[in-house]
Amino acid sequence: MAEVVLTGLGKAYGDGTRAVTDLNLEIRDGEFLVLVGPSGCGKTTALRMIAGLEQITEGTVHIGEQLVNDVPSRDRDVAMVFQSYALYPHLNVYDNIAFGLTLRKLPKSEIDHRVREVAEVLELTEHLDRKPRNLSGGQRQRVAMGRAIVRAPQAFLMDEPLSNLDAKLRVQMRAQIARIQREIGVTTVYVTHDQTEAMTLGDRVAVMRRGVLQQVGPPQELYDRPVNLFVAGFIGSPGMNLVSARLDENDGRYWVSLDSDALLLPESVLRGRPRLRQYVGREVVVGIRPEDMEDTALADAREGEILHSVADLVEAMGSDVLVHFPVDVPPVVTDDTRELAKDAGTDDLPRTAKGTVLVGRFSPRTRIY
Ligand code: ATP
Incomplete structure (x- = not known):
């Protein structure tokens, strides 16, 4: 576990698009921080820079004490959960969850212990032999979570992990993610465009617009004291x-x-x-x-x-x-x-x-x- 610190972080794409401008955020050890904003506000780009999937144009990213700007993604010790889940279709649930550990050549007995422990937490034990195509959307989503948890990374990075689920399942999974994160206490950065998701999940919520951070604070503070018209209109349902x-x-x-x-x-x-x-x-x-x-x-x-x-x-x-x-x-x-x-x-x-x-x-x- 570690804190994640973004300092003056900026991203300009090759075609001149400015996706993120001067982003400063300190995500505390064990904290659940949600980056929220409308489509195109730069939240995914910010997350991908933390993950090492996007070149940083300006500023720095620290994970733990380490400056990671030039550290390749695989060496950053972070686990990403995407909207698409990105499961291996030819592997069963067990092997999907175990994948990262197998790559690291951990002893078979340790892999087995960790996979079964995570499967238990995520209520996947009875599905370990199934292939992803034989799982429901919610189960696939849990396998993707399992793959992230089992690695015991320094931080979780999640990009709209619930958006492929129907409304009811989304609420269930939202509660489950909140519970798991609290249980294992891993620093988490979670991206969503859904303000309800942001308000219910985040210890703190960071609202972005056009690449610029507007306000960051506990959900209730954003609700009670939005600093500008944009945040006032964005947070709350029905709206202010x-x-x-x-x-x-x-x-x-x-x-x-x-x-x-x-x-x-x-x-x-x-x-x-x-x-x-x-x-x-x-x-x-x-x-x-x-x-x-x-x-x-x-x-x-x-x-x-x-x-x-x-x-x-x-x-x-x-x-x-x-x-x-x-x-x-x-x-x-x-x-x-x-x-x-x-x-x-x-x-x-x-x-x-x-x-x-x-x-x-x-x-x-x-x-x-
Ligand atoms: P969404 O919720 O729709 O995914 P977002 O808030 O995550 O949006 P980003 O995907 O970070 O936003 O995109 C921020 C801006 O950067 C947008 O204007 C987008 O069009 C632009 N952008 C993203 N990727 C690229 C790229 N590879 N090349 C050029 N511009 C890009």
């Missing part, structure tokens, strides 16, 4: 409401003015943000998490809390009901539905919530950009 408004100041109190309503910003939103003052009188974007739009009964609303908007779309999703309110563009979404149901005086929410007036009370999590 990002509403254009004007920032006004009146008697030392700050307001955001939308079309016809003005909402009061609580003190807590302003605390520690002295520079906000310079935006007074200007257009800003207000970021509000759906669950932070409280929907109080109209009669209970205080000054600066009423947003006159009529729900125009209700999406029942089982445990949650998403209610859309058109406020400027894009629409405000709230998913706190109990109060809405109470206001409507009925349990039959999906139908009656249409037409409910939204009463907004901003939480401390409200962000101004």
Whole structure:
């Protein structure tokens, strides 16, 4: 096990494409770090530079104490798990898992011990004689994991390992990867475009855009305090409401003015943000998490809390009901539905919530950009 340190890491491809720019990350010993971002943001390129599969244009990669820029991939002591699994079709599960150890010419008894131990952890023991073509997608994925684990590498590097699985299996395997990683405690760098996967798996999550790191931190920190509009829009499902408004100041109190309503910003939103003052009188974007739009009964609303908007779309999703309110563009979404149901005086929410007036009370999590 080891820490992985990226310093000023950059990659320009031969055709001039800049895939990664000045990437600085310290992935701690035993940490699970997820690199996330939209397609083409450079996350795979970054991972491949760590793995030694891509030439580094600028900066350095250290694994453990060692500078590995010029160390060939096979000597970096890292194990990669790809989206495609890359299993050997002519070898059975046992030999696929054992492959790396056989190459290293370890004693047969030790190979056998390690393969069976890993197969046990991954619940593959009864499939050891099967060829990959006779396995389900999830089982193949576990064999690929097994091949990585059995080598006991310094770090795991995973590139979208779950994207070929159906939705249900993906959730199961996600939990299994999290459990295994915690159990064996290997430093892991995991690439995905799926923010839910990133949030559920990562000890920390690093968000990239156009080759540039935007923010890195524990999932909750990214959710509560996204540093810019990109992270605010990318992290969270349903997404954060990002509403254009004007920032006004009146008697030392700050307001955001939308079309016809003005909402009061609580003190807590302003605390520690002295520079906000310079935006007074200007257009800003207000970021509000759906669950932070409280929907109080109209009669209970205080000054600066009423947003006159009529729900125009209700999406029942089982445990949650998403209610859309058109406020400027894009629409405000709230998913706190109990109060809405109470206001409507009925349990039959999906139908009656249409037409409910939204009463907004901003939480401390409200962000101004
Ligand atoms: P995805 O999730 O779609 O795989 P990604 O975030 O992993 O995307 P990369 O594959 O790292 O992104 O690609 C980053 C950028 O570098 C993209 O603009 C891509 O088109 C470009 N790129 C990737 N490989 C090459 C290459 N061999 N030659 C030129 N450009 C490349």
